[in-house]
């Protein structure tokens with residue numbers, strides 16, 4: 011941890027300004043990526059993972075906008091704000107211009123692999139031509155050299171007969187082969203960081219395995235750092251060094267891979283882990299996460315996970331925990347979690363009464379007035395009669411990760 | 414199937430279509446009320462015998478299918494029959510009139526494409542900005558205004574009021590400058606353009622408006638494609654994305670529409686020729702209908718149908734050439 015990270019993200023906030031209100035898709039996340047490591051960004055769909063990764067390239071689409079925080083890459087400021095003389099926030103002078111982002115960062119330094127290999131390649135150009143174009147652009151090579159490089163790269167990612175396939179069009183490739191092409195694109199530009207945004211989600215399990223092995227090998231060979239965005243902790247277990255778990259725009263747990271799996275500190279991560287198949291558990295024991303994730307447009311008060319959290323107590327609805335170091339013991343790297351049940355948060359979790367099951371995902375802004383639980387008090391069942399209430403165990407809508 | 418075989422295949426496919434059209438027109442033209450012989454003999458004292466004599470001379474006394482087969486036999490040899498009224502061969506008549514019509518239709522298309530594509534792209538790029546709103550209103554007006562009315566308005570403004578441009582006739586670039594008393598080729602060229610401008614705009618506006626709307630929609634869709642996102646993520650400049658990555662995909666539907674709209678363009682040409690007093694096929698067609706000049710009606714219908722079919726085939730081939738996903742009907 012001594013050396014400077016390749017990428018440092020601090021308190022990044024990206025919001026979407028829609029007609030129905032502001033969606034805080036990414037709400038103050040911080041993490042680092044060091045040279046040569048694979049960092050996972052995990053969460054259910056809608057947690058803000060993809061928005062976060064596009065924010066790193068400053069490619070958030072309208073009506074989205076990065077509104078706060080700082081992104082530093084190799085000491086250069088990709089995004090940064092400062093207070094102007096008028097007290098208003100403004101972009102810092104040392105922030106890279108749009109042209110610099112385009113010419114020096116995107117592709118050359120940070121490349122991406124998108125989730126949908128079917129749609130990501132342009133249907134009317136040859137696969138080789140598209141690959142060559144990106145190489146030419148990002149490595150300043152002549153057309154001829156770039157072509158050679160493209161063919162080599164196709165071979166490298168395991169595409170048979172690369173010379174011939176260079177001339178073919180995307181529709182002549184299978185999904186797995188197209189994903190290999192996208193990986194070739196990313197590697198061929200020789201970036202230092204590759205953002206892989208759910209690169210295996212659209213593929214079937216066998217192909218997924220092949221692609222993961224391929225990335226693992228190539229990562230070792232080229233020493234490229236990766237941010238691996240996924241909803242699948244199983245995939246994370248296979249390739250990541252460190253993991254950030256995202257929930258509703260926030261990072262709720264951050265730890266090295268082993269610690270995350272064997273010394274889980276956040277109930278949400280627990281729930282995620284329970285929902286994936288593990289060698290030490292039989293399939294029958296899989297528990298889908300209860301309920302569905304609320305909308306980022308009006309997140310629950312206090313801890314955003316409290317409506318779904320099995321350990322939730324009264325204090326969880328009032329206190330919004332930031333992502334804090336909760337385990338300072340022997341480990342070299344800090345283990346952070348945003349959960350008040352840890353001693354690092356001295357907010358009286360232990361004394362707080364447990365929360366009765368609330369109706370799922372009400373996302374009422376005034377949830378903190380205790381309106382939901384006044385009736386039953388210590389009363390009997392979980393059913394408060396509010397229609398949408400999902401009885402324990404009967405849910406399934408939120409389950410994911412298990413195919 | 415290769416592109417060449419595909420082309421041959423498509424042309425072969427067109428033959429039954431053209432035969433169908435010929436039967437239909439032949440029957441319809443001959444079932445039209447009104448007797449061409451009587452019409453031709455208007456003002457002449459004619460008795461029944463004379464009429465029968467003329468009918469026999471032109472073979473009008475024979476059954477319809479025989480006459481049709483005769484006609485088709487002639488057609489394949491390039492003989493389209495004889496015009497009663499003008500006493501000239503139909504092929505000759507058409508040959509002398511097809512030039513202005515082609516000039517008009519092609520220039521209208523050139524005008525439509527040259528304006529609609531850039532405007533559509535800019536509108537897509539500036540979606541929901543003032544430029545987009547204005548262009549959409551203009552396109553809506555263009556789509557819903559008949560070309561002859563636009564023609565009349567153009568004449569009133571630019572020929573009558575401002576006196577900038579001529580209101581009638583065309584200058585044929587394929588005739589020598591001397592025919593018009595022009596001083597060399599420069600003046601000849603300028604005059605050609607000056608005469609062509611108003612009818613071209615009148616006929617081309619509908620096409621322009623239609624194409625612009627399609628171009629805009631297609632570009633908007635294309636610009637939202639994942640492949641555009643990917644190109645951006647790899648630092649491709651926005652200009653290149655607009656001109657290359659998004660553009661090429663968006664043009665596919667345009668090609669199809671250009672081909673299909675040939676029918677409205679050829680139809681519009683008839684009226685436009687009328688408004689601008691141009692001696693093209695459209696005028697000839699109109700006159701032939703009024704005079705019940707069967708052979709000419711048949712001839713022009715066949716020519717227009719053929720032009721339309723060829724236009725559609727060409728656009729199909731262009732589509733197949735540009736879109737690699739088209740497999741030239743291999744699956745059939």
Ligand code: SF4
Pocket residue numbers: 276277278313314315316319320321322323326331348349350351
């Ligand atoms: S803070 Fe409370 S509600 Fe949130 S995860 Fe921890 S125990 Fe659950």
